[in-house]
Amino acid sequence: xxxxxxxxxxxxxxxxxxxxxxxxxxxxxxxxxxxxxxxxxxxxxxxxxxxxxxxxxxxxxxxxxxxxxxxxxxxxxxxxxxxxxxxxxxxxxxxxxxxxxxxxxxxxxxxxxxxxxxxxxxxxxxxxxxxxxxxxxxxxxxxxxxxxxxxxxxxxxxxxxxxxxxxxxxxxxxxxxxxxxxxxxxxxxxxxxxxxxxxxxxxxxxxxxxxxxxxxxxxxxxxxxxxxxxxxxxxxxxxxxxxxxxxxxxxxxxxxxxxxxxxxxxxxxxxxxxxxxxxxxxxxxxxxxxxxxxxxxxxxxxxxxx
Numbered sequence: 001x002x003x004x005x006x007x008x009x010x011x012x013x014x015x016x017x018x019x020x021x022x023x024x025x026x027x028x029x030x031x032x033x034x035x036x037x038x039x040x041x042x043x044x045x046x047x048x049x050x051x052x053x054x055x056x057x058x059x060x061x062x063x064x065x066x067x068x069x070x071x072x073x074x075x076x077x078x079x080x081x082x083x084x085x086x087x088x089x090x091x092x093x094x095x096x097x098x099x100x101x102x103x104x105x106x107x108x109x110x111x112x113x114x115x116x117x118x119x120x121x122x123x124x125x126x127x128x129x130x131x132x133x134x135x136x137x138x139x140x141x142x143x144x145x146x147x148x149x150x151x152x153x154x155x156x157x158x159x160x161x162x163x164x165x166x167x168x169x170x171x172x173x174x175x176x177x178x179x180x181x182x183x184x185x186x187x188x189x190x191x192x193x194x195x196x197x198x199x200x201x202x203x204x205x206x207x208x209x210x211x212x213x214x215x216x217x218x219x220x221x222x223x224x225x226x227x228x229x230x231x232x233x234x235x236x237x238x239x240x241x242x243x244x245x246x247x248x249x250x251x252x253x254x255x256x257x258x259x260x261x262x263x264x265x266x267x268x269x270x271x272x273x274x275x276x277x278x279x280x281x282x283x284x285x286x287x288x289x290x291x292x293x294x295x296x297x298x299x300x301x302x303x304x305x306x
Contacts, residue, residue, distance in 0.1 A: 006040035009033055010048060011069040018056050071144060078143075091123040094292055097136035098128055099150035101209050102279070103235040103255045107149065110254075110303075114295055124292060140284060147293070148282040151210050162293060163281040165303035167252040168273025169214070173200070174245035175266045189268050192224045195248070201229030203241045203249035209233060211277060215250050218274055252277045254303045279303065 013022040013033065023030045041048050048062035058066060078093060098107050107128060115126055131139070133150045140148050141158060148154075153161070171191055177200065178185065185194065195202075205212040212231075219225070229247045232238050235255070242249045243259050253273065259265040281300050283293065 002043070003040070006036055006043070007069055008073065009036045010040055011066065011073060013037060013049075013056075014058055014062065014066045014069075075143065091125060092290075092292065093125050093127065094147070095127040095129070095145040096147045096149060097139055097145040098130045099133045099136060099148075099152065100130050100233075101133070101151050101205075101211070101235065102149055103239055103252075104130065105236055105239075106255045109258070110299060111296075113299065114292065117295075137282075140282065143284075146283070146287070147296070148280075150280050150282065151278060153278075153280060154282055158285050159282050160285040161280060162283050162289070163297040163300045165254075165279045165300045166276040167254050167279060167303055168271070168306070169211075169250050169252050169275050169277050170270075170273050171195075171248060171268040172242050172251050172256060172260075172265050173198070173248045173268065174243065175263055177245045178266055185266060185268055187267070187269060187271070191269060191274065192222050194268060195224055195226045198248065200245075201247045202226040203230045203238055203247040204228055205235065205238050206231050206233040209235070211235070211250075211252075214275060214277060218250070250274065254306050257306060 009022070009026065012025055013019055016022045016025060019030050019033055019037075023033045026033065037048065044065075046061040046065070047059050048065055049056050050059050050062075051057075074093075096107075096111075098104070111126055111128070115124070129145065133148075133152050133154065136145065136148050136150065137154055137156065137159060139145045147162075148159075171194065173185075173194075181198070183198065204215055230238075230241050232241075238249065239251060239255055241247065242251065243256065243264060253260065253267065256265055260267050279300060281297060283289075289297075
């Protein structure tokens with residue numbers, strides 16, 4: 001078995017960037033700390049640090065060990081916090097995994113009200129990471145994350161759907177481009193007629209994205225064709241290209257609400273959208289809903305009223 005103290009000494013040394021800082025933090029001598037790390041390296045038969053000039057750097061094996069140690073000590077900190085009574089708790093860590101198919105800046109806008117509204121006595125710290133949905137489900141099960149935001153339904157006995165939002169998808173175009181071409185539009189403007197009339201090409205997510213599949217189905221439904229000038233599997237890049245006027249494209253309205261409200265983007269199509277793009281908030285079935293989860297559920301449901 002590993003020695004917990006040895007792992008912790010290594011973790012602190014790697015996190016603080018050297019033996020000197022770590023020794024001060026741990027209140028032990030530098031020779032003693034170096035000795036403890038050497039014992040750990042010997043026990044696992046791996047070199048964890050290497051010296052480059054005057055600085056200490058992690059080896060590839062050290063990087064891997066640090067990643068595991070971080071997970072372990074994060075879980076230990078969460079466990080210690082969970083043992084406290086509500087009156088004793090001073091902080092709450094909320095780890096949210098976001099599917100790589102969901103636009104990142106939109107998530108910042110979604111969480112901003114919850115981050116601002118800190119309750120008295122308990123400091124909430126939000127950690128957001130991104131990965132494919134399948135990988136995030138694994139992280140949810142192993143308690144590496146607490147919640148999962150994705151645009152795909154997950155069917156599993158140990159995962160529960162906490163909230164969904166049916167977000168309207170509309171055709172977005174740069175207002176500046178419209179003004180330069182003196183093109184007038186309204187929400188009732190036909191998507192087919194507009195796409196046929198304007199010179200700008202289509203900006204679209206790549207083929208593996210759910211929004212791309214939905215867009216392709218819509219084009220089949222309205223029997224329209226448009227030259228694709230740009231595609232990406234990074235949703236924020238797709239959104240930015242449309243905002244910058246490189247072309248036109250279909251996006252969930254909440255993804256670009258600030259740009260629509262400020263007049264940078266013009267929105268075409270019915271208020272209900274041409275179709276709905278679903279956002280799912282998922283959690284573990286065995287986890288109790290706390291106040292933060294309830295607040296996030298309400299925030300997500302409000303997306304349908306945009």
